[in-house]
Amino acid sequence: xxxxxxxxxxxxxxxxxxxxxxxxxxxxxxxxxxxxxxxxxxxxxxxxxxxxxxxxxxxxxxxxxxxxxxxxxxxxxxxxxxxxxxxxxxxxxxxxxxxxxxxxxxxxxxxxxxxxxxxxxxxxxxxxxxxxxxxxxxxxxxxxxxxxxxxxxxxxxxxxxxxxxxxxxxxxxxxxxxxxxxxxxxxxxxxxxxxxxxxxxxxxxxxxxxxxxxxxxxxxxxxxxxxxxxxxxxxxxxxxxxxxxxxxxxxxxxxxxxxxxxxxxxxxxxxxxxxxxxx
Amino acid sequence: xxxxxxxxxxxxxxxxxxxxxxxxxxxxxxxxxxxxxxxxxxxxxxxxxxxxxxxxxxxxxxxxxxxxxxxxxxxxxxxxxxxxxxxxxxxxxxxxxxxxxxxxxxxxxxxxxxxxxxxxxxxxxxxxxxxxxxxxxxxxxxxxxxxxxxxxxxxxxxxxxxxxxxxxxxxxxxxxxxxxxxxxxxxxxxxxxxxxxxxxxxxxxxxxxxxxxxxxxxxxxxxxxxxxxxxxxxxxxx
Amino acid sequence: xxxxxxxxxxxxxxxxxxxxxxxxxxxxxxxxxxxxxxxxxxxxxxxxxxxxxxxxxxxxxxxxxxxxxxxxxxxxxxxxxxxxxxxxxxxxxxxxxxxxxxxxxxxxxxxxxxxxxxxxxxxxxxxxxxxxxxxxxxxxxxxxxxxxxxxxxxxxxxxxxxxxxxxxxxxxxxxxxxxxxxxxxxxxxxxxxxxxxxxxxxxxxxxxxxxxxxxxxxxxxxxxxxxxxxxxxxxxxxxxxxxxxxxxxxxxxxxxxxxx
Numbered sequence: 001x002x003x004x005x006x007x008x009x010x011x012x013x014x015x016x017x018x019x020x021x022x023x024x025x026x027x028x029x030x031x032x033x034x035x036x037x038x039x040x041x042x043x044x045x046x047x048x049x050x051x052x053x054x055x056x057x058x059x060x061x062x063x064x065x066x067x068x069x070x071x072x073x074x075x076x077x078x079x080x081x082x083x084x085x086x087x088x089x090x091x092x093x094x095x096x097x098x099x100x101x102x103x104x105x106x107x108x109x110x111x112x113x114x115x116x117x118x119x120x121x122x123x124x125x126x127x128x129x130x131x132x133x134x135x136x137x138x139x140x141x142x143x144x145x146x147x148x149x150x151x152x153x154x155x156x157x158x159x160x161x162x163x164x165x166x167x168x169x170x171x172x173x174x175x176x177x178x179x180x181x182x183x184x185x186x187x188x189x190x191x192x193x194x195x196x197x198x199x200x201x202x203x204x205x206x207x208x209x210x211x212x213x214x215x216x217x218x219x220x221x222x223x224x225x226x227x228x229x230x231x232x233x234x235x236x237x238x239x240x241x242x243x244x245x246x247x248x249x250x251x252x253x254x255x256x257x258x259x260x261x262x263x264x265x266x267x268x269x270x271x272x273x274x275x276x277x278x279x
Numbered sequence: 280x281x282x283x284x285x286x287x288x289x290x291x292x293x294x295x296x297x298x299x300x301x302x303x304x305x306x307x308x309x310x311x312x313x314x315x316x317x318x319x320x321x322x323x324x325x326x327x328x329x330x331x332x333x334x335x336x337x338x339x340x341x342x343x344x345x346x347x348x349x350x351x352x353x354x355x356x357x358x359x360x361x362x363x364x365x366x367x368x369x370x371x372x373x374x375x376x377x378x379x380x381x382x383x384x385x386x387x388x389x390x391x392x393x394x395x396x397x398x399x400x401x402x403x404x405x406x407x408x409x410x411x412x413x414x415x416x417x418x419x420x421x422x423x424x425x426x427x428x429x430x431x432x433x434x435x436x437x438x439x440x441x442x443x444x445x446x447x448x449x450x451x452x453x454x455x456x457x458x459x460x461x462x463x464x465x466x467x468x469x470x471x472x473x474x475x476x477x478x479x480x481x482x483x484x485x486x487x488x489x490x491x492x493x494x495x496x497x498x499x500x501x502x503x504x505x506x507x508x509x510x511x512x513x514x515x516x517x
Numbered sequence: 518x519x520x521x522x523x524x525x526x527x528x529x530x531x532x533x534x535x536x537x538x539x540x541x542x543x544x545x546x547x548x549x550x551x552x553x554x555x556x557x558x559x560x561x562x563x564x565x566x567x568x569x570x571x572x573x574x575x576x577x578x579x580x581x582x583x584x585x586x587x588x589x590x591x592x593x594x595x596x597x598x599x600x601x602x603x604x605x606x607x608x609x610x611x612x613x614x615x616x617x618x619x620x621x622x623x624x625x626x627x628x629x630x631x632x633x634x635x636x637x638x639x640x641x642x643x644x645x646x647x648x649x650x651x652x653x654x655x656x657x658x659x660x661x662x663x664x665x666x667x668x669x670x671x672x673x674x675x676x677x678x679x680x681x682x683x684x685x686x687x688x689x690x691x692x693x694x695x696x697x698x699x700x701x702x703x704x705x706x707x708x709x710x711x712x713x714x715x716x717x718x719x720x721x722x723x724x725x726x727x728x729x730x731x732x733x734x735x736x737x738x739x740x741x742x743x744x745x746x747x748x749x750x751x752x753x754x755x756x757x758x759x760x761x762x763x764x765x766x767x768x769x770x771x772x773x774x775x776x777x
Contacts, residue, residue, distance in 0.1 A: 151600045155607075155637025159622075159629045162636060165643055166628060166665050231643040304765035305772055346754070348761045371740055371754055372549065392736060394711040 007095030014061040015093040020044055024062035024217075028208060031219035036181025037149070038132050043215040053086060053111060054212030056128035060090060060109045063124065063208075070098045071105035076113040076254070076271035083111070102274050112175070114196040116253045116275035119205035121222060127190040129211040132218060134178045134188040154186045157229060165234055174239065178229050186229075187218060195239045195254045200226040245270045248279035289358060291459050291491035292321040292344070297353035297367065299336075299343055312515050313339045317353070319510055323459070326482065326492040328506035335514040337495045338387075341464050343367070344493065345384050346374045357381055358459055379407060383461040383490070385453035387468065389437060389445040397423070397448050398433045404456045422451050425481070427474055442469040454481050461485055463494035467501050479504045523585055524549050525691060525723045531570050531580035533563075539747035540566035544580070546742065546752075550690065551721040555738035555755060557728060557770070563747035564727045565695060571725060572612050572693050573602055587690060607634045611684035611692040611722075616700050617676035620683070621668050627654065627679055628664040634687040653682040657712060674705035678712065685716065692717065694726040698733060710736055731774050735759055743767045 007013065014021070020042075027041035046054040064070065070090055074083035078100040086109065087098050099105050102117040111128045119125060138156050139145050148154060157178050164172045176191040179200065189200055190209055200207065200220060207220040220226060228236040244251045246267040253275055255268040270276035297317040303309045313336040321327050329337045342348035343366075344355060350367035357364050359381035364373055378384075383404075392400075398419055405415035423433060426447040432440065437448045446469040453461065463482070467475045475498065482505045486492060496502035502509075526548040533540035541563035548554055556564045569575040571582065573594045582594040586609060594602070606612070614620040621630050631650040640646055651661045657678040668676050677697060684692070697713065698706040714737055717724050728734055734741050734755055741755040743766065751764040762768045 147599070147603075151603055153603060153637065155633055158636035158641075159625055159633050162632060162643065162646065163625055163629050166626060166647075230641075232641045233644050301761075302763070304768050342760070347756050349753070349757055349763070371752075374754060375739055390735075392711070392714070393707045 005091040005095055008092050011093045013094055014064050016061045021062040024058055027217045031217045032221045035220055035224050036185030036187040036218060038216040038218045040215055041217050043212045050213035053128040055210030056109050056126050058212060059126045059208050059210040064094055064096055064107055066096060068096050068106045069104055070096055071108045074111040077273045100274050112191045113271060114192055114199045116272040119203055121204040123205040125205050125207045127209045129190040129209045132188055132211040132214055132216040134186050152184060157186055161229060180227050182225050193254055197228050241268055243268045245276060248276045250279050290320040290322050291358050293356040294319045295354045297343060298351050299339055299348060300351055315515055321491045323489045323491050324486050325507045326486055326505045327508045327510055328502045329495050329512060330509050331512035332514060335512045337512050338464060340512055341462050341495060345382055345462055381459045383453045383458040385449050385463045385466050387464045389449045395436055396434045397437050400448060401451045401455055408456055422455055426451055426477055446470060454485060457488040457490055461490045461492045465495055465497055467498055475501060522549055525585050527583040529581050531577045533566050533570060533575055533577045542747040544749055548723050550723050553717055553724040553738040554740045555726050555728060555734035556742045556744060557734050558744035559729055562744040564744050568693050568695055568727045607637050608687050609690050611689040613680055613684060613694045613697050615696040617680045620680040623669050626665045627668055630668060630679055631682045631686055653686050657682045673701050674709060677709055690723060692722045692724040696728055713737060731759060
């Protein structure tokens with residue numbers, strides 16, 4: 001855990017004004033009440049361009065309190081530029097304690113990964129979402145997409161998976177894999193790898209998804225049923241690697257492939273830096 | 280319904296006061312009265328020949344009996360397996376059913392449906408009656424052989440056949456299933472003598488099976504061989 | 518088929534107005550299972566409007582439409598909630614557009630187009646979906662080797678046949694066909710018509726086919742309705758209307774067809 005920073009008095013606590021925080025919390029409540037459903041919200045301008053996590057950031061800022069402990073990761077790592085900047089920004093505007101250890105965090109903002117360490121009740125995971133609509137590419141008409149969600153008419157997504165199997169012999173989607181929430185809404189879990197999808201199902205943590213540019217929030221309350229779409233004869237399968245992590249030896253985590261030198265030597269290393277360090 | 284028709288006491292066909300006119304709107308609404316007050320009765324197993332000069336309305340009468348030409352007045356009572364139907368005033372569904380179950384129709388010209396083979400055309404009424412496809416095919420082949428239609432033509436659609444060959448396909452389809460009423464419009468017009476005689480045999484067989492037959496026979500030999508009665512249709516326009 | 522069978526579709530007094538104009542006016546019809554009804558007329562006759570109303574896609578200003586489903590429940594089509602109507606649209610109803618591109622997804626393969634209804638209706642076994650789509654492609658005389666190709670690579674006639682397969686795979690009871698052959702070359706039309714004829718008969722499909730071509734009506738339909746300026750001017754059995762036309766407009770239509 002780091003030393004607490006002093007909250008910069010030039011900013012309101014957590015940067016957003018109180019009315020905005022209320023608005024966002026109301027949207028969060030609605031999203032939690034309807035798991036998997038995309039709730040529109042009045043996304044604010046943040047000191048980050050669109051595409052850099054403004055949605056996730058707004059969620060975090062609306063929820064964070066002085067007794068929270070914040071962790072920020074980007075593709076599993078605490079130390080990328082993006083993660084560092086967001087963590088520093090929040091620390092500066094709140095004075096809240098930050099950490100790199102998943103077990104110590106109460107509020108975790110993440111880009112495109114779920115931590116390997118299993119989450120506990122009371123933890124909140126905030127996802128940064130570029131495109132919340134799972135059928136965005138399949139059906140260009142928004143009116144039609146809304147009708148499909150309203151009537152749970154999701155044959156089109158099943159068609160997309162069918163096409164993958166016809167073309168590649170298996171479902172080719174490796175990230176942002178479409179899931180059904182409580183058998184009712186089709187949801188995009190954000191661009192997390194396929195590997196992480198099973199962690200969504202029946203998680204004790206609260207999962208919130210924020211898309212700043214698209215102005216949508218969706219949520220998975222604790223212990224929600226989340227099932228990846230598949231076919232009976234082509235069931236969902238997690239990714240697997242032949243090797244273990246070169247640093248910690250783990251065979252259970254998501255591994256990034258690193259090119260080590262110009263000769264093309266490769267190493268596989270855990271994407272979750274906290275997990276890797278703790279092994 | 281594939282067994283022979285039972286001889287019924289009431290006539291198979293009873294026509295009262297049948298009238299039919301055509302109003303030609305494309306000719307300033309000119310009205311041509313073709314049939315006036317036609318009446319007839321026909322029992323099972325009997326054959327009636329419709330006679331009269333060309334253009335007098337013989338075909339129109341026949342077409343009224345099958346419901347193709349819509350009568351303006353009168354009644355055409357037909358005994359069908361499900362009861363008596365007035366062809367002149369039946370609902371569309373009733374008329375369709377009556378045609379399917381009670382009327383065999385051999386027209387002068389074959390309207391060939393593209394891509395449907397001769398054998399399929401002929402087996403169609405049998406299949407509609409619920410006969411099994413193999414049995415239906417066998418019966419169709421027997422009849423086509425009897426009409427001297429060579430086997431090499433059976434799997435071909437009749438559109439490219441000669442007039443006589445098409446006529447025989449028509450006959451086969453109309454005669455393959457015994458029906459209470461059989462209507463024949465110039466059934467031997469395109470046939471040679473040998474086939475004409477075959478047709479006479481087939482009409483006799485239909486009568487024995489209980490069909491009431493009404494036909495227009497241009498050939499007096501055929502008419503004399505099969506008809507028990509004649510009805511003359513006189514032209515109404517001078 | 519007994520006369521006591523209840524009808525599949527009952528329409529009374531259907532009227533669609535566009536301002537002062539009538540799309541269709543006071544149209545009534547009844548359709549029983551297995552029947553084919555042709556609605557014939559020229560452009561502007563209202564036949565396509567009528568078909569769209571029968572499909573539940575246009576709400577009329579007046580009139581009622583009742584559909585009897587496979588479970589023998591009769592519904593007022595315009596009182597159905599959206600979800601129920603969409604379910605019927607992908608199970609018991611078929612709608613074939615004049616232009617096959619309007620009825621297909623050009624961005625997915627032929628197999629996906631054909632199998633979509635199955636997937637939308639909850640079939641989750643890829644192998645059996647694949648097998649059914651192959652069967653249906655064969656049935657409409659498409660090469661199954663092209664199952665993974667996009668319909669954009671198909672000819673018009675093939676696209677139309679694909680549209681038919683896509684609609685029929687769910688075993689519908691009611692088919693609405695909007696000039697299914699008009700966009701096709703004449704030589705291709707005969708093949709498609711014959712296919713339709715065979716399918717409507719073997720599947721016992723109640724069918725309403727809109728066409729301006731009397732030969733199509735004669736080939737496919739037992740019953741016929743002639744429309745002009747939004748109104749029905751004559752009805753009857755197809756052969757009755759074509760061989761013994763009563764209404765002046767019908768006589769004009771029939772006389773305009775070159776005999777051959």
